[in-house]
Amino acid sequence: MFLMGIVVVSYVINPYLGAAVSLFFIAIAAYLAPTVFRFSFFGTMLAKDFVLPWMAKGSTTPECAHAFIAHKSLGVPVRTFGKVTVSADGKVIFSYRPCFVFTAKTVTLPSENLSLGKGVLYPTLMKSNEANTSHIKLVMFLPRYRSHEQKIADHYGITNIHDSSLTKGFKAAKAWIKEMISSGSQKIEQLTKENSPTSSSS
DSSP states (O other), rough: OHHHHHHHHHHHHOOOHHHHHHHHHHHHHHHHHHHHHHHHHHHHHHHHHHHHHHHHHHHGGGGGGGEEOOOEEEOOOTTTEEEEETTTTOOOEEEGGGGGTTTEEEEEEESSEEEEEEEESOOOEEEEEEEEEEEEEEEEEEEEGTTOHHHHHHHHHEEEEOHHHHHHHHHHHHHHHHHHHHHHHHHHHHHHHHHHHHHHOH
C-alpha cells in the first residue's frame, strides 16, 4: 500500500513523475523476479516432499537425484533445480533446463574431496578441504533422499558421509535430554526405595 501510495502521489504531482516511479518499481520487480521464483519453487518442492511423502518416495531416484544448486561458485544461480548424475567418464555433473523449457545445460561438479552431509531437512553434497574441517555446500538434494544417503554415496563414489552441524546439534540435544530424563528417573527410583516401608523397617 505504501508503494502504491507513492505511485499515486507522484502521478498527482506530475504524470511523467508517476510514470518514472512506476518504471522504477517495475525494473526492481523484474530484477528480483527470477530469484523470488527460484526461492518459491524451492520451498514448494520441499513442502511437497513433507506433506506428500508417499508421492515423493515413488519418484526417488538416487542414480539421478533431484537437487538444487547451493553455491554460486558453480556459475549457476543458487536454488536452480536440476538433477545430479554421473557422466560416461565418471564425473559428477548437474544438469538443468533454464526456465524449465530451454536447452539442457550441464555443470561439472568438483570431483575431489566430495562428501555427503546428512541434514535435518535434506542431504547435501559438499566439497571438503584436505583436513576435512570445513565444507562448502554444492548441491541440496530434496527431502525424499534423506534415507538414501548411502545409495547416493555409493553411486557417485563418495566415501565420506557425515552429519551436518545442525544435525549434530539436534543429536547432542536429544542425547542430553535423554540423559537428564534417565538420571531423573534413577533418582526418583532411588528415593522411592529409600522411603519404602521395607527399607524403613530394616
